[in-house]
Amino acid sequence: MRESRRNLLAGLLWVSPWLVGVAAFLLAPLAITAYVSFTDYSLLEEPVWVGAANYREMAGDPVFWKAVRNTGLYALSFLVLGTVVSVLIAVLLEQPLRGRGLVRAIVFLPTLIPVVSASIGWMWLFNAQHGLLNAVLGRVGLPTPDWLGNPTFAMPSLILMSLWVVGSYVVICTAALRDVPAALYEAADLDGMGALARFRHVTLPMISPAILFNAVMSIIWGLQVFAVPLIMTKGGPNNATVVFSMYVYSNAFAYGRMGYASALAWVQLLATLALTGVALMIARRFVHYRGA
Amino acid sequence: MVRRAFFVDGIECFNTLSLPSPVRFCVLCGSSPSSGYPAGVPGRVTSRRAVLAGMAALGAAAVLWPYTPKSRRRVPRGGRGRVELTYWEKWTGLEGLALQRLVDRFNASQERVWVHLIPVGDIDAKAMVAIGGGDPPDLVGLYTYNVPGYAEARAVMPLDEFVSRGGLQREGREGERRLEAGTESERGVGGGGSGGRGEGDGVADAEYAPGVRELLWHEGRQWAGVNTCYTLGLYYNRAMLREVGADAPTTVAELDAIADELTTQDAQGRITRAGFLQNLPGWWPYLWPAMFGGALFDAGRNAATVDSPACVEAFEWIAATARRRHGVAATRAFAAAFGRSMHSAQDPFISGRLAMIVQGPWLANFIAALNPALEFGVVPLPVSGALRASGRVDDANPVGLLEADVLMIPRGCPHPEEAYEFLRFHQQQREQEQLALDHFKPSPFAAPSPEFLARHGHPGIRVHNAIVGSRNAMVLPRTRVWKQYSDLTTAAFDAVWGGADVKQTLAGLNERAQQLIDSAEERRRQRQSGRRGESNEMKTSRWHGGLA
Numbered sequence: 001m002r003e004s005r006r007n008l009l010a011g012l013l014w015v016s017p018w019l020v021g022v023a024a025f026l027l028a029p030l031a032i033t034a035y036v037s038f039t040d041y042s043l044l045e046e047p048v049w050v051g052a053a054n055y056r057e058m059a060g061d062p063v064f065w066k067a068v069r070n071t072g073l074y075a076l077s078f079l080v081l082g083t084v085v086s087v088l089i090a091v092l093l094e095q096p097l098r099g100r101g102l103v104r105a106i107v108f109l110p111t112l113i114p115v116v117s118a119s120i121g122w123m124w125l126f127n128a129q130h131g132l133l134n135a136v137l138g139r140v141g142l143p144t145p146d147w148l149g150n151p152t153f154a155m156p157s158l159i160l161m162s163l164w165v166v167g168s169y170v171v172i173c174t175a176a177l178r179d180v181p182a183a184l185y186e187a188a189d190l191d192g193m194g195a196l197a198r199f200r201h202v203t204l205p206m207i208s209p210a211i212l213f214n215a216v217m218s219i220i221w222g223l224q225v226f227a228v229p230l231i232m233t234k235g236g237p238n239n240a241t242v243v244f245s246m247y248v249y250s251n252a253f254a255y256g257r258m259g260y261a262s263a264l265a266w267v268q269l270l271a272t273l274a275l276t277g278v279a280l281m282i283a284r285r286f287v288h289y290r291g292a
Numbered sequence: 293m294v295r296r297a298f299f300v301d302g303i304e305c306f307n308t309l310s311l312p313s314p315v316r317f318c319v320l321c322g323s324s325p326s327s328g329y330p331a332g333v334p335g336r337v338t339s340r341r342a343v344l345a346g347m348a349a350l351g352a353a354a355v356l357w358p359y360t361p362k363s364r365r366r367v368p369r370g371g372r373g374r375v376e377l378t379y380w381e382k383w384t385g386l387e388g389l390a391l392q393r394l395v396d397r398f399n400a401s402q403e404r405v406w407v408h409l410i411p412v413g414d415i416d417a418k419a420m421v422a423i424g425g426g427d428p429p430d431l432v433g434l435y436t437y438n439v440p441g442y443a444e445a446r447a448v449m450p451l452d453e454f455v456s457r458g459g460l461q462r463e464g465r466e467g468e469r470r471l472e473a474g475t476e477s478e479r480g481v482g483g484g485g486s487g488g489r490g491e492g493d494g495v496a497d498a499e500y501a502p503g504v505r506e507l508l509w510h511e512g513r514q515w516a517g518v519n520t521c522y523t524l525g526l527y528y529n530r531a532m533l534r535e536v537g538a539d540a541p542t543t544v545a546e547l548d549a550i551a552d553e554l555t556t557q558d559a560q561g562r563i564t565r566a567g568f569l570q571n572l573p574g575w576w577p578y579l580w581p582a583m584f585g586g587a588l589f590d591a592g593r594n595a596a597t598v599d600s601p602a603c604v605e606a607f608e609w610i611a612a613t614a615r616r617r618h619g620v621a622a623t624r625a626f627a628a629a630f631g632r633s634m635h636s637a638q639d640p641f642i643s644g645r646l647a648m649i650v651q652g653p654w655l656a657n658f659i660a661a662l663n664p665a666l667e668f669g670v671v672p673l674p675v676s677g678a679l680r681a682s683g684r685v686d687d688a689n690p691v692g693l694l695e696a697d698v699l700m701i702p703r704g705c706p707h708p709e710e711a712y713e714f715l716r717f718h719q720q721q722r723e724q725e726q727l728a729l730d731h732f733k734p735s736p737f738a739a740p741s742p743e744f745l746a747r748h749g750h751p752g753i754r755v756h757n758a759i760v761g762s763r764n765a766m767v768l769p770r771t772r773v774w775k776q777y778s779d780l781t782t783a784a785f786d787a788v789w790g791g792a793d794v795k796q797t798l799a800g801l802n803e804r805a806q807q808l809i810d811s812a813e814e815r816r817r818q819r820q821s822g823r824r825g826e827s828n829e830m831k832t833s834r835w836h837g838g839l840a
Contacts, residue, residue, distance in 0.1 A: 040818075042424075042441065042445060043420050043421060044423060044424055044441070044442065044445035044447035045445040045446070045447070045819065046819070048818050048819055048822065061804075062800070063780070063783075123631070127628065127629060127631075128625035128628045128629060129562065129625055129628070129629040145621075146621060146624045146625045146628055148628065148631075149627070149628040150621070150790075151786070236782070236783070236786055237624075237786040237790070238783050238787045238790060239783045239786075250776075253414075253417035253420065254416075254417070254775055254779075255773070255775050256420060256441055256772070257776075
C-alpha cells in the first residue's frame, strides 16, 4: 500500500509541471475570462458587473456578424478544400511517379516558412498591378481583379493561400495510405473493381481516421485564423476579411474592452467545441477503424 | 526523498536510468557501481547527466541573463546612486535617436535622475497591460486617443497632482483655470475647447497652441505633455501642376479639376498617373469632413455626428471620385500597388505617379532622402466652396488635421516625482522645438520661436505651423471610444468607395458609434455611483493588488 502510494506521489511529481501549467495557464484564465465576460473591464480600472450585456451587444454589432460570417466561410472552405486537396495530393504522390520524393518535399516545404514571410510573398503575388497572378491572367486575356483590395475577392484570396500550406495534412494522409493492407487491394482487384471504385471502397474507408484527424484540426485552426488576414488585409476592405480572433484581439488590446473581448472569446470557444463535437458525431457513421 | 526514488527495488541508479558506462560516480546520488549500494565515497569521473545538467544550466543562464542593448545608455560611473527612470517610447530609427539626444541632455543637465529610454513596439497594448498589471514604467509615450480613456480610468497621473508635492509651476494652475474658462465655441471647424493666453502653460514654459492644449487636457485637467505634434497638409508636385497651368488648389472644386486633368489611364483603364485620390495613403479616412466644415463628434452633446449634412457631403465627394471620375476598380488597384511602399522610393508621390497627396511634414524628410530633385509645395487642405464663402476659413485659420504624440506618467509608477521632473524638462519650448526640428515637425506652441522657424529644414513649415495655430485645426474626437469609432469609419470609407449608399452607410456608422459612446458613458456613471465614497484609485488598487 505504501509502495503504491509512493508510486502515486512519484507519478504526480513527474506530471506536476503539466498539472501546474494547465491550472495556471488554461483553467485559471478560462475561469477569469468567464467572469470578465460579464463585466465592463479595460484592464485600467476595476471591472463593473454588467450581466449579459456583452453577449446581448453582439446581436446588434455589425462587425461581430461580419467576423462570424468570414470566419465560418474561411473555416468551411479550409476544411472542405484543404481535406480534398491534401487527400488528392497524397494519393497522387503514392503513385509510382518519377521525382515524387522531390514533389513531396516541395509540398511540405511551405509549412516550414514563417507565416509573416509567406503572407508578404503572397501579397506580392496577389498585387493587382504588379503581381504574378494578374500578369499571367492578363497575358491570356482574362480579367485581372484587385485580389486583396476588392471585398468580393479578398476572402477567396486568403482561402486560396491557406491551401498552400496543407503539407502536414498530406504527410498524415500519406502515412495512412501506406498503412492500408495490400491484401485489400488484391481482393478488390479480384472482385473486378476499377481504380475509382477501389479508391471509394478501400482507400477512403481505410484512411478515414486520418481524414477525420485532419478535419478536426482544420476546424480548430480555421476558426482560430488570425495572422494571415491581419498581415495581408488587416481585416479590410470594408471588414471583408475581419475574422473572429482578430476582432477579439482588437477589442481587448486596441479598444480596451476586455469584457466584450472575453465574451467574444467564449463564444468562439463554445462554437469550436460544438463544431468539433458535431464533426466527431458525424464521423461515427463514416470513419472506419480497423478491428472496430 | 528524491534519492530514495532512484533506488526503487534496490537497483542502482545507473542501471535504472540507463546511464552510460564506464561511469564511477553519479553526482546526483553519489552511488557507484563499484562501491555498491548505498553510495559511498564519490569517485573522480563526472557523469554524463552532470555534464548535461551543467550545459542546461549554462544555456538557461544565457537565455535568462538580463539583456542590455548596445544602444542603451549606462549610468556613468560617477553617477551611481541616481534615481533610474524607465521611459517607454514607440519611436525607433532617426526619430528615436532624436529623442535619445533629448534624454541625454536631461541626464547631463542634473545629477539626481537618470532616464533609460526603451523603444517598445505595440506600445498602447503593452502600456495597458503593464499599468493594469501594476508594473508600469515611469514614463510612457502614447497617442492622443489614449488620453480620454486613461484619464477617466485614472491610469495616468494628472499633472496638477504634483501641486501638493510642490512640483507644479504656477503657470500650470493658471493654464488649468484658463482651460475651464475657455469655451468650445472659440474653436472653428472640427470643434473643441480652447485655452487662454499667458507665458507658461500647464507644465510647459510656453503656451501650447489651442489645438495642442485640447489634446493634452481632459475634463479640465492636464494629463499629458506633448511629444511633438504634426499637421496634415496637401503636398503637390510643382512640375505637374505647371504642366496644366495650375496653382495649388484652395477649394475642393479646384482640386478635382486639376486632378482630372493630371490623371491618365491606359487602354485597359488602368491608372498610370493619378492627380489626387482620397484612398492614397488612406490612413486618415475620417479627415475629409473637415474640408466641408463637418465634425465627427459633438463634445457638448457627447454625440456622434458623422451623419451630419457636411459629413454626408464629404463622403459623397469621396464616392464621386471612385465611381464617377476614375472608377472603383482602377482607383483601388492603383492604391493597392503602393500598399507597402509608402515612404520608400516607390512612394506614389515621391516617385512622381501621384500629383497631390494629403500628408504630414515628415514627407519632406523622405523626399530629401529619396528624390531630392522633386519640386514640391504644401498648402492647407482645400475646402468646399460653401465653407470658403462662409468666411470661417482664411489664411490665418486654415483647415488641416492636428495630431500629437503624448508623454504621460502612469499611476503606480516607481518614481513619479522624478518622472515629472523629466516631463517638465521635456516640455520646455527649447527642447520640444529641437525635437520637432529633428523630426521635421511643426512647433506645438502658440508662438514658435524665431530660431525654430529660421533653422527648420522643411520648406513648408510655416503652412504646418499655421494649421497648428488655426482655430480650424481638426483634432480627433475626445472620447474613449474613438479608436473603435475610427475603425468603423475606415470600414465605412471602404464601403462608400466600393459603391455603398452614402447616407445609409453613415447613418449605420453613426448609430453604432453612438451606441458605443452611450455604453461607455453608462459604464462610467455606473462606476462613479458604485464608488460610494471610495476613490477610484483605491478600488483600482484593490483589484490590481496595489497599483496606486
